[in-house]
Amino acid sequence: MxxxxxxxxxxxxxxxxxxxxxxxxxxxxxxxxxxxxxxxxxxxxxxxxxxxxxxxxxxxxxxxxxxxxxxxxxxxxxxxxxxxxxxxxxxxxxxxxxxxxxxxxxxxxxxxxxxxxxxxxxxxxxxxxxxxxxxxxxxxxxxxxxxxxxxxxxxxxxxxxxxxxxxxxxxxxxxxxxxxxxxxxxxxxxxxxxxxxxxxxxxxxxxxxxxxxxxxxxxxxxxxxxxxxxxxxxAGGNIDNLGPQVIAASVSAPNQLMLKVQFDAASSLAPLDPTAAQGVGWTIFGPDGKAIDGGAAALAIGVPDTMFVSFNGLIPAGGKLFYGWGNGRLEARDGTGQGHAVYDNASLPIWVDAHGLAIGATAAVAAASVTAGGSTAVGAAGGSFAATAAVENWVVQPGSGRAVIEGFDAAVDTLTFSGIDRASLITWQTSATPGLGIAWNLDGGEVILPGVTALPDSHILIA
Structure with missing residues (x-):
């Protein structure tokens, strides 16, 4: 090959x-x-x-x-x-x-x-x-x-x-x-x-x-x-290559946004270096085309997918958020750029869709990669997956977050729970998205299988 x-x-x-x-x-x-x-x-x-x-x-x-x-x-x-x-x-x-x-x-x-x-x-x-x-x-x-x-x-x-x-x-x-x-x-x-x-x-x-x-x-x-x-x-065919995407920006103070990210194959945002903590790279464009730059940034305590960015002005109604707009070099006061992004714990930089993210909106997030006919890992980041037509095994790691698997075929596909006690599994019929829900801990670990009404015991495996 x-x-x-x-x-x-x-x-x-x-x-x-x-x-x-x-x-x-x-x-x-x-x-x-x-x-x-x-x-x-x-x-x-x-x-x-x-x-x-x-x-x-x-x-x-x-x-x-x-x-x-x-x-x-x-x-x-x-x-x-x-x-x-x-x-x-x-x-x-x-x-x-x-x-x-x-x-x-x-x-x-x-x-x-x-x-x-x-x-x-x-x-x-x-x-x-x-x-x-x-x-x-x-x-x-x-x-x-x-x-x-x-x-x-x-x-x-x-x-x-x-x-x-x-x-x-x-x-x-x-x-x-x-x-x-x-x-x-x-x-x-x-x-x-x-x-x-x-x-x-x-x-x-x-x-x-x-x-x-x-x-x-x-x-x-x-x-x-x-x-x-x-x-x-x-890694089940999905390694961290995209970095964390900002998928939601909400106003948390008159001049501050709370940002939510979706991870690729990472599990948290990394500590900010002094330049990233100054809000370098963040920009809001208002409907009038005026730009407001970031002034400070901080990670949320105890919430690995959340951070706050304060801006040098009030958040305008109808504004859009960008990261690294235009030339976009993440420049520190000494002129350097290396190491000054907001990173995940695999050292990949954060990003916002180049069209800009409307404040108060949630970005569309592409389904995670799936290995057709093989095994796909569901890690700490959870995420959205779309099954292929092939027979697949979904390997759920300990401490996994919330995952949604569209197209799961209960007749042939399997779920393997790694390091998770079978007796701790709880199943229920979901209502917001009709389907089967399976949870296993109190920390938010759950898998949602839209359109599935039941899963045979033989298709729930414990590794």
Missing amino acids: NLNVLLRGQSNAFLLGLFNGEAMANRVESLLGFDGVNDTVTLEFAHDSATGNTVYSGTSFLTQWVNPAPTGGWQVGELEQGLLNYVASIPAAQKAQPTAVVWLHSEYDSIQGNLTPAYWESAVRYDAALVRAALGQSAATVPYLFVSALPFNWGTGTGHQAIRTGMEELAADPAFNAGIAARIQDVNMNWDNPAILGGSHMSFEDQRVASIRIAASLAEEWAAYAKPGSPVAL
């Missing part, structure tokens, strides 16, 4: 590929339990190559890779043709293997202050159709994994945000098959001169952190290929 990583972008993609690309591929192999000999992950990355390029420094995707056609739509530019030539040069057997496109191309395009998500998305859809055709594959086996627009010192706030929004909208389209591989606003951006922060290029440490986050997303994308006993297999 071989899996391909096609790395795309301009100079930051070049630096990451050159100095951290192989380490990233090796990390994916480790997470999947590949031996690097019989089962491999291959980095497809070229710059200044005679056979074409996957990255090229100082270039705009929207004007130099593809560009607007005179009659509407898009046409192939010189650099895009070079990419397609490179893909054509890959040996046929390898070209037919699963390939993930890792996209770090946002910098020069973010300069366009009038850029819209729809315009950017249309160009990426055009590109994806060409690349997938060149590989001889479909969207199902060639996902696009985006690195959310990097903080680029020449970029505009609206340009950055349009690209991030476009990325998230493509990731929300199942037919396109995409995801956010990494959010990396906690960066120094000082490759060119270590003493000058907030520049155009990620430092080596910025690149290293980005490569670790990308590797986690690649490994989860390819969970179906994970070897038994590998980190991905042991």
Whole structure:
């Protein structure tokens, strides 16, 4: 088995590929339990190559890779043709293997202050159709994994945000098959001169952190290929690669919001560093377009999924919350960016949908990943799951939070409770969501099976 990583972008993609690309591929192999000999992950990355390029420094995707056609739509530019030539040069057997496109191309395009998500998305859809055709594959086996627009010192706030929004909208389209591989606003951006922060290029440490986050997303994308006993297999195919999403923001004081997060595969927010505790990165835009920045932040005591953010002004009615809007670099007073996000206990940064979260509303949260035909772990974060048509075993860990499993088939699917006394199980018919409820402790541990009326004893297992 071989899996391909096609790395795309301009100079930051070049630096990451050159100095951290192989380490990233090796990390994916480790997470999947590949031996690097019989089962491999291959980095497809070229710059200044005679056979074409996957990255090229100082270039705009929207004007130099593809560009607007005179009659509407898009046409192939010189650099895009070079990419397609490179893909054509890959040996046929390898070209037919699963390939993930890792996209770090946002910098020069973010300069366009009038850029819209729809315009950017249309160009990426055009590109994806060409690349997938060149590989001889479909969207199902060639996902696009985006690195959310990097903080680029020449970029505009609206340009950055349009690209991030476009990325998230493509990731929300199942037919396109995409995801956010990494959010990396906690960066120094000082490759060119270590003493000058907030520049155009990620430092080596910025690149290293980005490569670790990308590797986690690649490994989860390819969970179906994970070897038994590998980190991905042991996690039931769901490792922490997304970070905590803010799903609700409610007014807790005239200038303060209480935020609720949903974890991916983590269980709590990590202690805030001094910069994060100053509210760096948080912004509210009112209906009039005026911005109010964060002034202080603190974690809720004893509630791992809750925090409070105070703002330098009153919370406006009809406002929307953002984190890292625009350029978005999480800058401390000394100019550094590394380590200054709000993190979960797996060191992944918090995020808010790029469209903004309406204050008082609850964000739509995607169902957690499920390993079809295998076992899926329900951990401390609980969460929302959607079963597949295959026979599945749901492994409930001790201390699990509230989980909802849509599509659970009581005739074939099973629940395995790990470290939980069978005698402590309590079942009932739920009313708010008609179905079967099963609880096992007084700390909120419960599983809701919508549409299920009863579960045979033989389908409740104790590990």
